[in-house]
């Protein structure tokens with residue numbers, strides 16, 4: 001049932017404040033602000049120094065975000081692979097303490113094969129998974145639930161932001177257990193995460209402005225998405241959403257990589273979506289924007305109030321979110337890019353809930 005929404009995807013985009021809240025509740029005691037591993041899981045990070053993460057598609061981008069979170073907040077080094085490569089890479093795994101898988105369906109063949117491979121190698125396994133009765137949930141040593149509820153739209157939306165929520169909170173838990181974060185730092189981070197539902201609501205309020213952008217986006221055949229630091233995984237996910245829904249050729253890049261090749265693509269006809277909250281790398285991203293502006297590229301800037309006030313280059317259009325703590329920003333920014341992809345697809349008349357050639361759960365390798 002789509003309720004008042006035109007598509008399941010739109011309905012699922014709007015469910016996010018609620019399901020992010022539910023997911024967070026599994027990882028944070030919201031009355032005390034203390035982080036925790038979900039009930040029934042005896043997973044401890046005290047002796048975890050290296051995590052090998054693998055997943056596919058959107059789950060892979062959540063995994064990349066997980067790497068940034070675990071490295072920043074828990075000082076745990078993370079390897080990261082698309083699951084279809086992990087098994088075949090013959091990477092030495094001797095110093096890996098935990099193999100972590102991210103999957104909405106829990107049935108993705110490549111991810112399942114990687115999980116089985118990790119077990120054969122004698123690794124402890126954990127899965128961030130949305131379908132609790134799935135094969136991946138059954139076969140993993142530790143099950144780390146996302147509570148997004150059933151996701152019908154083929155393009156993942158609420159499962160992704162719930163994966164980000166779970167991984168962010170887990171990284172805080174890991175930081176505490178490893179003595180990287182003290183009680184005050186833990187509380188500051190969990191309080192920031194508790195703002196996620198409200199901040200996603202703020203992002204949803206920008207739908208009309210995003211729809212306007214989408215009308216322009218629909219006139220293009222190509223687009224670039226740039227982000228740096230915590231915004232890099234979000235840029236990659238934004239490009240994936242746009243390409244799978246609207247069939248516009250979209251590429252995500254680390255903003256700093258632009259000058260190493262993709263800048264050759266920039267002319268007046270190239271939309272460049274720049275994800276740039278006013279964080280520790282904002283100034284660097286602004287210089288990358290200047291490189292785009294100097295070549296006439298059509299910049300769509302997604303930033304916050306401080307970023308909008310500080311930015312020195314003229315963007316073609318700007319979406320302004322409220323200022324927010326760094327740990328929660330990826331969740332809210334992802335929602336803007338979901339709406340951009342959604343409205344571009346609606347504009348172009350593609351099948352939003354069932355994009356061509358895609359299946360909800362990919363059970364072949």
Ligand code: F6R
Pocket residue numbers: 056057058059060102103104105106107108111154155156157240244360361362
């Ligand atoms: C993109 C999308 C896919 C899935 C991928 C993994 O919107 O939905 O890229 O993320 O096929 O699926 P799960 O998470 O079920 O393992």
